[in-house]
Amino acid sequence: MSTLHVLSHSPFGDSRLASCLRILASQDALLLCGDATYALRTGTVPFDTLRAGGAKVFILAEDAQARALPVPDWAEAIDYAAFVELSIQHDKVNSWL
Secondary structure (H helix, E strand, C coil): CEEEEEEEECCCCHHHHHHHHHHHHCCEEECCCHHHHHHCCCCHHHHHHHHHCCCCEEEHHHEEEEEEEECCEEEECCCCCHHHHHHCCCCCCECCC
């Protein structure tokens, strides 16, 4: 059973990203949207953790663009239609509110 984990809060304000990564299974995926895209700031602990983790990471493209953050090659930028597709492809969707 796979889960799409959706994070929208900054990784610098609380521990949601770290908590999510602790339970992320190999078949799961992670979508960063809103302020969670700040995890793409190079030279930060969240960036290094995501890069080294090997998780399937997706980024809502318009949120990264709004924050002038480049999407690294280990992540995939997607639009809202692809977000819907990801939601359908996984058995569960867990929004980290």
